[in-house]
Amino acid sequence: MEQKLNVSSNPHVRDRMTTSRIMLMVVLALMPATLFGIWNFGFHAFLVVVVTVLSSVAFEWIYDHFMHKPNTVKDFSAVVTGLLLALNMPPQIPLWMPVLGSAFAIIVVKQLFGGLGQNFMNPALGARCFLMISFAARMTDFSVSDSFRGVVDTVTGATPLAALKSQGFVEGVSVPVKNLFLGNIQGTIGETSALAILIGAVILLAFKIIDFKIPLTYIGSFAVFVICYMLGTGMGFDVNYLLSHLFGGGLMLGAWFMATDYVTSPITPKGQLVYGVCLGIVTGVFRLLGGSAEGVSYAIIFCNLLVPLIERATYPVAFGKGGKKA
């Protein structure tokens, strides 16, 4: 017989979803937050986004090229890392800093540990924390000078969370919850608008890129922590205080886009619930009991380190091994 036939093990069909398609969906889901950030913070924010993404991709290519590895730029994971890092940058950051951050994220956190799928820590958050520790002043300077909205605010103001931490929620003085939700506040480029982030989250959920397990347990357990804190410290239940904590700072961006990072979260279904609860508690400890106003980035990279332990403790029971017997 002349005809040549392919032979392989079953199954002989494959789903259309690919790694690069998943990464592109994440980029798409980040667009509302990105575009809002640029509109809110101005042309420099746009430059930060472009420079961070391009430098991430460049470092990925450079590493692959000089280490004689297959080119992994096509899987778009470096684009996602770069974009997430950019959204975690203050709007007026000097451009060399996100470039340095990209190098750290791609080369140190991701590639040195074996590349895509092998890193134990979220590369974008690892790089953000690296920059925070190295250049604390620059990384917490949230002044804005060229907003496209025309709201020129050159005052080096504290973020709403920092204000909340020092004085609690004061009607008329603190930033209204509505602004926190819509994003008319100071903060990093992508974290300010809870609304824009939630639109992105809906995209991720609709295309089944993520599910509710990690974000909801994270946000839920953090909310419970804040309520306990309010009641425990005699502050009394204050819904504005609670909502300020939920919509302010990096919680929304962290919970929907970074805690859900496949590589650095547990693969076991129960483990994902445990991971979410751990994140909520650790974030609460960092934000409310610790010294800084923000805590999401550190909470996530800290919990990333717990993932192997969580997976070991939540290994699923196989079908027919402990379920209902006749």
Added chain:
Amino acid sequence: MGKLTFKGGVHPYDGKELSKNSPIEKYLPKGEMVYPLSQHIGAPSVPCVKKGDHVLAGQKIADANGFVSVPLHASVSGTVKGIERRLTATGTMAESIIIENDQQYEETEFYSADPESLSANEILERIREGGVVGMGGAGFPTHVKLAPKDPAAIEYVLVNGAECEPYLTSDYRRMLEEPEKVVAGLEIILRLFDRAKGYICIEDNKPDCIAKMKELVKDRPRIEVKELMTKYPQGGERTLIYAVTGREINSTMLPADVGCVVDNVDTVTAIYHAVALGRPVISRIITVTGDDVVSPKNFTVLTGTCMQELIQAAGGLKTEAAKIVSGGPMMGFALYDLNVPCVKTTSAFLCMEHDPVSEATVTACINCGRCVKVCPGRVLPSRLATLAERGDMEGFEKMNGMECCECGCCSYVCPAKRPLTQSIKSMRKMVLASRRKK
């Protein structure tokens, strides 16, 4: 109440519309017929004919060898050309009886019986003599399956009409065209298990079959039709039992351990033929389908027919097919040579213009957990595959690797296109081999 189903599973493109409306056609073979001696699980049959013998269709040509074994019958009349090793659909060479078809299709005499007058042992004997095996693909001798340690403990007899494999329509056509045979076969099985209820289980993508079966069984109090959610692998033995009864079995258990017996639609029909009519298994329904076949069809095919002939009978191939699979796309065997015989367990030939497997690029696992979500065995396929690739047999067993049913869902969904099922499957074979050594 929600639709009966299980946790996990996938929805691949089902392709059934290609062949679903083509009524069953009888195909009469031309050339030589090849009968591998091992068309079932257990000891291969022992030939009872020799070169030069003239045989009739339905005549026994090989005897069962021990309890877990079945006899084999000629499906045509003709002359035995020899007994030699031939290629089979699974890719291995197997000892086979070769018969030159005289194209007369002269049949031997069959002795029918009234199932009502037969004892349980007589029924089992007739099933065994008819060479009946699990025709869904496993090929386990049916008389063994139907003789559990304690027949009184069997509460459910499940007729598997799920046909969850994409593209296959043989069970569908059987249930549509000859539903009374399926019901009659089930009634025979129920005679073996006094306490049992009979459930005919059909996926809800076959509403016409469900309606037909419901109409047929409405006056039979022991038989019910169960509608299943359409999802692969709904027709797997473990998933089917779970969907219908809520009971779980693992890899070390048999359905009988939870009071169940599961038989495929075609097997149940074969039971009817063997017990009531005395006709052995010499034919079965095979779907010839796929985007590369000119006119996809369902055939009644005599066992031993060469597959190449069958594809010609369906109009031949449109292009040089990239891949031809014996069985469905999820669990079938890819063939490298079309010169293989149809056997008792062949359910379909799927001819694919493109091979998505060789066209895909395998990349690194991103730990997305899709394989975990779809796994009906509730294991972690991506981790098991990594252990398998590393050759870590101990870790593989410890992480429930042996609970995999090789359904292929994990490889199907993997966005990195890793051949997860393949890695796990080969490791399972190695574990089983090392267990046998001990």
